[in-house]
Amino acid sequence: MSYFSMNTWSIHRHLGPLRWTVWNEEEKRHDTHVDPQPETTTLLELPAVLAEKGFGAVDVCHFHIPRTDAEYLVELREAFRSSGVAFHTLLLDYGDISSSDELRRASDMALAKEWIGIAAQAGAGHIRIIAGQAQPDSAEALERAYESLAELAAWAEKHGVRIVTENFRPLASTSANCLAIKSRLGDAIGLIGDFGNFVKEVRREELAAILPFCGSVHAKPEFDVEGRPIEAEFRDLLQLLPDSGYDGPITLIYDGPGDMWEGVERVRAIAKDYV
Template identity: 25%
Template sequence: MKRYIIIPLALCLFILMGCQNQKKETEMKEEKLVETNEAKGYSYSLAQWSLHREIETGRLDPFDFPKVAKELGFDAVEWVDQLYEKQIDSLGFDVVIERWKKESQKYSIDNVLIMVDLAGDLSHSDEEKRNRAVEIHRKYIDAAAYLGCHAIRVNTFGSYNPEEWSETTYDGLKRLSEYAATKNISVLAENHGWYSSDPRLLIPVIERINLPNCGTLADFGNWCIKRTKDENWGDCAEEYPDKYEGFGRLMTKAKAVSAKAYEFDENGNETTLDFDRLMQIIKDSGYNGYISVEYENEILDERQGIIATKDLLIKSANKLN
């Protein structure tokens, strides 16, 4: 004999309303997630330099960079060649690039760009050394294309004479950009010190070159336009007078952005840079590419610094007008 369980009408209604409320709550969460993602408006990549202390001290194998990036919540990376100087010398350039590709594919990571420091100075006042730099950079262009990157970042330190710097920078950047165009790769000058950190000089050179694949990597930091000694790095004697105005100039030709952070207060805000203001400049420029996370200090653990920087970027993006 079959037995039937009789459920009171009130209980049925209670269960039905509960299911409807749960469905409504789920839909609201999904809508909220969509709103949040839309408000963010940007994709974030991880600059390998953020982990340079771990790599340089041997705590992190540099080839594990994509793995760590994925663990930290990133789907895209920016490689730094100087962190592989030993590997390039011992294994060879092509082997290193092949490992980059293998590891990035293994963790479903997109390769955004290569930051090139080992290929020479494209602004060097010595023509022979400048020519050599252009030649060496070409293999990085080929590597970037192979990896699926859109660009390489180059150095333009050059002469301490502004007129000479402008001419040598024009020559080096133009010739390399012409080659890069054949590979659909952009060549980006970063505000990385000396006259490269002075948009009043750099932007006119980019405009004079007038090639769609020659632009800037606009960095939140790096505003020293004169050192105490005639060296590429060291104590700063003079900074660009208004980094926010300067950043706005760089954004007129930007094809990449590096969000550098140094120190945070108890509320998670950067104490040396106004992230809200910088993010508004990015939005106003119309830029819609990756924003690279680059923590550069020893106050926080590098991974904590990376997370703090990304969180602040998202918070600032969500407040954009």
């Protein structure tokens, strides 16, 4: 049965600094760029807040995790356990495991393995790995993505975490490539379907194609200038969930102006008719 989850991006103006991972091409290494943001709720406090608001799970963007030492990750795991809110997916928001640059690919694979360990320590059930940054018509990049995802899936299994990928970034920006990845790797990896990541002109058809294979969805509508969801379009996409037999978490995303918690509730007010 479906239930509500939330993506931490929905309240990114409440959770403190964003710690973006970037590739330093000149130095051939990973750097972290810090984007200051207010912190009205800590990540350790968030599970209890979400429980009070009736959410069953959360997807956490990796740049919202302020520390990765063992002591902090144990605290985070306990915060989720005591709240009853599941840490569903750690969203690794960086990486190009399909890169033709062997050094870059090896570095990004090593970083992904590091974050798999972090996900395991924090109690996440899944970790989202980006399939690649290459254009979707690159057969060579897709082949490298198959190999990399298979390697990471085997690594994650040893840590009790499941690899998922998403229709996110160029390589997986078509349903054909998402389905090719699932066909090649089968149950070794899962799939997230994001409402907002396919090209708008074919969004409905592309999303309908992958939903039967998705274990979770990111329900992200488009918004008007005041932060109100474009309701008719959002409902059209939400209707695909029961039509496809989808019964996993519906992860709400608000990405508009104003108070973000209020924005989340505007999204939920529409999506509740499909749970």
